[in-house]
Amino acid sequence: MLLTEKRDNCHTFRRLTLASGAESVIVQDPEIHSGEPVFRGTRVPFGSLFDYLEGGETLDEFLEQFPGVSRQQAIAALEEAKALVLARFGK
16 A cells, blocks of 8 residues: 655645555456456455445354455455545545
8 A cells, every 4th residue: 555645735635555456355347247346356246345244244254155255355355445444534
């Protein structure tokens, strides 16, 4: 991840660059789920992870239902999402 800042007289603009497309655990391909972001090497939608967590399920329960997604991939995806949210608020 790389955080860069650009300033003008009144504002500071922050841009967070996450893992490159070749490194990210989340990919988007118009041929897979109509372009919905999925975990690399799977057809598992990234949003499914949030759906499980929002529904009160644990990460382990998600991983049991989607064995093609590794724990490392799920954690890396959550870290990317966390970094985006924190960058949005300047943290």
